Amino acid sequence: MKVVVCVKQVPDTKGGVKFNPDGTLDRAAMLTIMNPDDKAGLEAALRLKDQYGAEVTVVTMGLPKAEEVLREALAMGADKGILVTDRVLGGADTWATSQTLAGAIRNLDYDLIITGRQAIDGDTAQVGPQISEHLGIPVISYAQKIQIEGDSVIVERQYDDRYHVLKAKMPCLITALAELNEPRYMTPGGIFDAYKAEITTWGRADLKDVEDSNLGLKGSPTQIARASDKVRKGKGEKVTLDPSESVEYIMNKLKEKHVI
């Protein structure tokens, strides 16, 4: 069984967001992490490796620096890392990104492709389903449980007020929720090996069956009209009082605003 996992290196928004003086995001000043939903997807793949001996290949698209997340994935137990990087791929929206990743994955054998549901920087949740469309395979998004049964995969797919148990013939693409599992840590031996391991690097020429007109900024149907730092609601009052005074304070405010 062969599993391809797509991961993304993202700024760690939990560690605080830093801005340049012009209001754009200062990515260089922010720590980067493997996107949490992707990490859950990787963990799901590694469990298939533990259980069925699946071969796990991790693919990322990004700047050369994104090699770091591939090494992290290898240290967790993945078998192979592929970095897709090329100047002409920059500025891609989800259409062009999914075309790029589909072009890379066409070079690989796979039974399952697992991506995270969404990345914490863009929050679009679009790239996974779009890859599946380009490859002509079924997609199951929002997976909260994954099981293999013969040549099929059985997935609990989460909705707001319910979940569906879905069965799809492989090959199939699954997008993983962070709730899917608790990702394992890198092992010391794994870290050691990962830093010696060879990372495969692919550029534009290595992408299969993708036209130039579908890649990078030029191949992106969506374009940014304006970007700005969000104007937040102004800070209100903050008080430190003993409990009964705190209650009195809240009661006064609720009465003032006619809540009670």
Place this chain on the structure above:
Amino acid sequence: MNLEEYKGVFVFAQQVDNKVSSIALELIGEGKRLAEKLETEVTAVLVGNDVKGLADELAAYGADRVIVVDDPELKEYRTEPYAHALASVINQYKPEILLVGATAIGRDLGPRVSARVHTGLTADCTSLEIGDFPINPVPGKEQKHNQLLMTRPAFGGNTIATIACPDFRPQMATVRPGVMQKLEKKEGAKAVIEEYNPGFTPDNKYVEIVEVVKNLTDTVDIMDAKILVSGGRGVGSPENFKILDDLAEAIGGTVSCSRAVVDAGWKSKDLQVGQTGKTVRPNVYFAIGISGAIQHLAGMEESDIIVAINKDETAPIFDVADYGIVGDLNKIVPMLTEQIKAAVASK
């Protein structure tokens, strides 16, 4: 692609169990507003099985036309037959704008459809306008008019980006539930109803539904609540949510929670406020023991009044709170409940 051929504002009218979802009516309201600016009409696309009867409700909320795609393959939501239905409608009717709810259904359907018809899709929009692209003229670049300008938060709500899709049609957006306004219901309003079936032939992309498991909790939708009493990890234990339940009952509110609480298994997902949960804007939002990760703030900061109680005075929740109280929720909340009960009883 001849962009001139594409006319009209279409919305995907999501239904679940043959009940129209609130987001469908919100999108019709917003679609109507955009359609008026473009001097065109709003069409609701209703996809399902035995759903034709829902068309009148869509009309009552402002749909000028309803396209009904009705087929047994569409009984429960599944990506492939729904994507086929919607993509076929696009190819047949050529809308210039297509809005889809940013729900667990729409965020699966939208990307699949946009990839199939080769157009752009902007995720999770919170504001839509008709305007020029580029917004300001750029020498040597054509400024296109009457473009859909789609605004969305990114980086967990830290930045706002406005996106256009100038060279492809339809201009597609998923729209966050609870943000756009429904129109007032006009009983008896009629829409033009058209039935359209592109034919459904199951192939490898049709997945099998083995089981549908509904959450049995019969809870109020937190998006409809006027007062939310929301708890975070700081509440300490699932048992301790009792003090929030009591406060909610006293003040006539509903209990909700942060992602940490759902991840810990204390509360179910449908009560989660935030980027990956629900966007709420109640009249009053009590944030109790919630530190206020930006993903949480993105889901509640539009609330009219925010009251935060947290023992950590540096908690980011205080940056958006109208009234912030640094203190012990275990002492404050029960006392507050008693005082509210007394105040209500004395009326």
